[in-house]
Amino acid sequence: MRKFTWDQAFGWLGLALLAVGTYMGLFVAPPERYMGEVQRIMYVHVPCAWVGMVCYTFAFVMAIVSLWTHRPRHDAMVTGAIEVGIVLNALLLIQGSIWARATWGVWWDWDVRLTTSLVMLLLFAGVLALRSFVDDHSRRATWTAVTTIVAFIDVPLVYFCVRWWRSLHQVQSSPETVDPLMVLPLRLNAFAILFIAIWMMARRTRLEMARFRQEHVDEPARLEPAGGVQNV
């Protein structure tokens, strides 16, 4: 029987919350006055954006810690957070495109928010690409941390660009100006995706640690003819 780990609790809780939040977003929350039913994509689109940025921020913090400590676990956490951040970032762009097609009439617009979000995805994908080309673990961990810190420059830009520049994308809303029936499913899904992201990050971190151990494992044990098992 497989051992139950703490992160699985986050995964199951996240999936349950996602089911409730999505049901409320689809069937309980009222449609938006101008956009109508298509606005309901917000209940997954906005949480993906929030949690994606949380993942990148966590990767940034762990990258600083990794440069400081040089511990493989911290490097594994950086990688796990970037991988999950990239998945959420890709989902964000796909959902945004679907919404844009229905609302703006185009799949893509060179708007500052859309462009910086795409750049964010490419920046962190570049970090993983660099990582895959470096064999030495210590160098790989340092370079991953360095490129993660540099790539993080884009994350505040993504968040604040709609306030700093003229943008087609709407600025952040305040819960006071939104119907409470819309706020609740949005919050439920935000926590749901956060919990699922924690679950996935923990799994990816564990996988990365397993890879590290595999790379650094001693030569396989060899059966000696007379004296049992001996490590060489």
Next chain:
Amino acid sequence: MRLLAQALTVVRKDLLLEWRGRSRIISVLLFGVVTLLLFSFAVGPDSIALRASAAGFLVLALLLSSTLGLSESFRLEQEQRAVEGLLLLPVDPIALYYGKAMSNTLFLMLLAPILTPVALVLYAVEIDPMRLLVLLGLWAIAAAGLSAPGTLYAAMTSRLQSQDVLLPLLLFPLVVPVLLGAVKAVALILTGDPMEQIRSWTILLVSFAVIYWSICGLLFPHAIEEGL
């Protein structure tokens, strides 16, 4: 002051090597001219369309040539493990970084005085000499913004066999703000700036250059800690 003196020594060494060889600057410039030519082939012999896209084509040609120049800058250091000799010298890694970044900035600045007149001729754009000087000054700021992360990433990727793929992959998304700022500002110089917007694009370029020079300078010692 000691840091600055060390950085200037690195700049002097790089410029001396470049002057004695001269192969890097010539090949990179030729590459830039070929790129400008290819852009005009892509659009066709439509002088209005070429003129409208001139700023974008010029900055892209400068960016692509710069990437080639940056990747070459550390390849030289890898030959006969010269970089190990550099690291053994009593030079602060931060001074080493700023020295390399400064020499790379100077190298990239040299591209514009050659490629801009070629672009102006090919794309049938006419500007007065004063505006040409402003354009070169603006490219100097953009070159600083490109060379700071470019030097850091070139230092890292020069050890890898896939440098030609990895350096643009890491650098291009990062320098999108510099590219955007440079394209907009150059377009305003070429076509006129009645609303005086060039100031805001210059501020954007300067801001990103300052951010990149500070962060990359702080991170470079960590990047070379593992041995280039």
